[in-house]
Amino acid sequence: DQQVKQNSPSLSVQEGRISILNCDYTNSMFDYFLWYKKYPAEGPTFLISISSIKDKNEDGRFTVFLNKSAKHLSLHIVPSQPGDSAVYFCAASHMEYGNKLVFGAGTILRVKS
């Protein structure tokens, strides 16, 4: 039972345009959501997070939107840069579960110059 789903295995975007990565979850107990970025042969790197009491969090070029009623979140990257090319993982957690992270399968983002 996949509790966190990233339905797009890959996404290709032109440099300077917007990248939108999507994530859906099924467990309504999740109350904290995170995006991680991963380059080959490296561990995931934290990018941005959002608490379930918010619907938007912004950090520079990165914005995460949360729609609790739809159990959906998205990551927007504007403008996209070639260095953003990586695998992006959506993750969810709940404090009662010790903040262990439940990850989606990831989306490979390719930003073309």
Next chain:
Amino acid sequence: GAGVSQTPSNKVTEKGKYVELRCDPISGHTALYWYRQSLGQGPEFLIYFQGTGAADDSGLPNDRFFAVRPEGSVSTLKIQRTERGDSAVYLCASSLLVTTYNEQFFGPGTRLTVL
């Protein structure tokens, strides 16, 4: 400062052998997590420690897997009688606390290959 380190970076072993994977968390981080990432999937939770004790080991696939953190810092993941299906990247992460939301910092992982 130093991040999370994991050794070895690669481990090749034969089916049936015993392996140990080591994780050095960020200094001062009380929470330590182990995840396993198979090809084409996201990391899957195995176990986490709050201090020295294993607070949740519900993700360990079976009793061949065991982890310790005897002094509340370094942790070792131990796999007995390895099977080909154990081949994966084993990731360790640490965070400052468990009781509030804290980002988890990941190490580079240990790639385990069981022949």
